[in-house]
Amino acid sequence: MNKLIKLGWKETENQEVNMEIIARVVTVQKNSYRVTDGSMEYQAHVSGRFLNEAVSSLDFPAVGDWVEVQKLTDEKKAVIKRVLPRKSQFVRQAAGEVTVAQIVAANMDTVLIVNSLNHDLNLRRLERYILSTYDSGATPVVVLTKKDACSQAEVQSAIAQVDEISIGVPVVAVSSVTGEGLEELMEYLPAGHTVALLGSSGVGKSTLVNTLLGEEVQETKGIREADSKGRHTTTHREMFMLPNGSLIIDTPGMRELQLWEGESAMDTTFQDVEQYASECRFTDCKHETEPGCRVKEALKNGKLTEERFQSYLKLQRELAYEKRKQDQKAQLEEKNRWKQISKNQKQKYKQRM
The missing domain is CATH 2.40.50.140 (Nucleic acid-binding proteins)
Structure with missing residues (x-):
């Protein structure tokens, strides 16, 4: 034991x-x-x-x-x-045209959503990761890497932007070069705790793993200076034990996180939008031209940004679309299953005859 x-x-x-x-x-x-x-x-x-x-x-x-x-x-x-039954699982839609779920990591307590403090910082992508993390059953923490490559003002500006869209989610800025922020980050990695690192290519996940382990276990590559886009380094998922006894799962970078589920986590991820929507005069408000719409009011007075609201609507549409695709796939699979059962029964009948 x-x-x-x-x-x-x-x-x-x-x-x-x-x-x-x-x-x-x-x-x-x-x-x-x-x-x-x-x-x-x-x-x-x-x-x-x-x-x-x-x-x-x-x-x-x-x-x-x-x-x-x-x-x-x-x-x-x-x-x-x-x-064995999982207590948490981070699932995404696998790359490609086929509707297939892909488990990125299982039984993690926390997901470290890693993004770099350069011009590849993408708030809309962070919203996707936060949504999927809440849906997974784990707790999200946003980690902003490469702090040493930015001025203090740039770091503070980035943290403020992330704070606005990650309500209640801890945000930690770190540098694998100088070690800044690592002590604060370790507060979320106690002994026996399982943590998954998720994020795009080139944001510094593998470098962070090497730094936390104190040895080079993962291959690392730089980013393209022209656009700060990363290159794939980690090619498979792997779990390591840190010196303090916590466990960390490194994963390949994702060019795009395609949602699989997440409908139940929308109210947590977008609690600001949901709060305004709950205060609308009409329960079926479309937030378009209806009188007494608190969402439109919040957009007008600047309490809610148009980008945030449009992201909310886009993710809702995407989740609804994925659900329809999954339902259609399930219906087709069930139909094919019964066809196969019928075929097997006919073959057995012919053999008996």
């Missing part, structure tokens, strides 16, 4: 499982996994039965997952039999 506690297992977790066969996923590379039980690391793959019973991509192991395994100790290999 002590070995698993060091890996982030909470004593409030499911106590009915056999602790001797529990391990945690620390690396995912396509269909290959690396797991640890606190004493030894194993290269792992899912069992044939697991593959047959998996219904969707969400069923497969992700970094941070607790899994039941069959250990082949002499070979340092393991077979993953089952994924």
